[in-house]
Amino acid sequence: MSLVLDPTAQDLLFREARTANTFAEEPVTEDQVQAIYDLVKYGPTSMNQQPLRIVLVRSVEARERLTEHLSEGNRKKTADAPLVAILAADNEFHEQLPSQFPHFPQAKELFVERETRERSARLNALIQVGYFIIGVRAAGLAAGPMTGFDAEGVNKEFFGDGKHSALVVVNIGKPGENAWFPRSPRLTYNQVVTTV
Amino acid sequence: MSLVLDPTAQDLLFREARTANTFAEEPVTEDQVQAIYDLVKYGPTSMNQQPLRIVLVRSVEARERLTEHLSEGNRKKTADAPLVAILAADNEFHEQLPSQFPHFPQAKELFVERETRERSARLNALIQVGYFIIGVRAAGLAAGPMTGFDAEGVNKEFFGDGKHSALVVVNIGKPGENAWFPRSPRLTYNQVVTTV
Numbered sequence: 001m002s003l004v005l006d007p008t009a010q011d012l013l014f015r016e017a018r019t020a021n022t023f024a025e026e027p028v029t030e031d032q033v034q035a036i037y038d039l040v041k042y043g044p045t046s047m048n049q050q051p052l053r054i055v056l057v058r059s060v061e062a063r064e065r066l067t068e069h070l071s072e073g074n075r076k077k078t079a080d081a082p083l084v085a086i087l088a089a090d091n092e093f094h095e096q097l098p099s100q101f102p103h104f105p106q107a108k109e110l111f112v113e114r115e116t117r118e119r120s121a122r123l124n125a126l127i128q129v130g131y132f133i134i135g136v137r138a139a140g141l142a143a144g145p146m147t148g149f150d151a152e153g154v155n156k157e158f159f160g161d162g163k164h165s166a167l168v169v170v171n172i173g174k175p176g177e178n179a180w181f182p183r184s185p186r187l188t189y190n191q192v193v194t195t196v
Numbered sequence: 197m198s199l200v201l202d203p204t205a206q207d208l209l210f211r212e213a214r215t216a217n218t219f220a221e222e223p224v225t226e227d228q229v230q231a232i233y234d235l236v237k238y239g240p241t242s243m244n245q246q247p248l249r250i251v252l253v254r255s256v257e258a259r260e261r262l263t264e265h266l267s268e269g270n271r272k273k274t275a276d277a278p279l280v281a282i283l284a285a286d287n288e289f290h291e292q293l294p295s296q297f298p299h300f301p302q303a304k305e306l307f308v309e310r311e312t313r314e315r316s317a318r319l320n321a322l323i324q325v326g327y328f329i330i331g332v333r334a335a336g337l338a339a340g341p342m343t344g345f346d347a348e349g350v351n352k353e354f355f356g357d358g359k360h361s362a363l364v365v366v367n368i369g370k371p372g373e374n375a376w377f378p379r380s381p382r383l384t385y386n387q388v389v390t391t392v
Binding site for chain 2: 002003004005006008009010012013014015017019029031032033034035036037038039040041042043044046048050052053054055056057058059062096099100101102103120122123124126127128129130131133134137138139140143145146147148158167168181182184185186187189191192193194195196
């Protein structure tokens, strides 16, 4: 085998891990979320921008406000999940660059234009979404990432400041009964990879 | 500890893994790339879209064509890396949906509009970039992801069909001498995570 990663870890993070559609009642604790963050925060971003922001939707009232903006098919599973997280890009991430990228004090100035900033925030936060999903699995939990929602509605509802863009909503918990659809196929190596 | 993932794997993928800026000469084999793909292909995407495409830039001639479009500071390390991969979104991913999302035969029709398609391709391919970087590390290799390049130039040079959007260029190999800059800080949990 060409991988160094232990096969058990391969299974946990990729091969056996699946998108869950139902969840057990067991809660997801603050400690678990903290452990996930303390792992995935090390994933690299351009100039250490780290634009990903995470809103844990725990209260009944907030959960109701969220589900309203989800597409029909995503509502019930989101209402029932032990934890729901809104993953968003902070379009003002550049404010943190002086402390986060200290060896290049001018970094912040590269992002004075809002369009440049939003594009970079979105790009890097989405890469971080990939890390986060792996992190949820590293905690022995199942993730149910969803893009079927009204992003503008969620932004208004949860980020009134106009400075954040919701990207993905993720249900998190131990899988429940009949949690999985059958595994869908995957593209072959030759369909995805070319050499020049 | 709240994580199930073995601490050695945590170190390999996140805690000890670093963005490499120099590389050893040892080549990255086709077998290694295949093993990486065969792991990360299982990472979830919306409706199993799998829009990520990977171009392995192996020939001297192709490497020269690529480095021309990189920002100054990225050229030398890319010229010297054992392997360079262009990670791109396939904006025509919807053509694969009938085979990749067979239980919903109408899926392809949701993406007849080019703008909707490109937005979804970009979103999901970027999440897959996150998986890919983790996969490179799972193979015991260092990744050096870069966004400092002229994307339009790379698209014209390597994807003449107008159907692909380059997202990230990644140098891959065993780390060389002085491969690391000092680790930059990370945002705290409270700077990133809020609860509602």
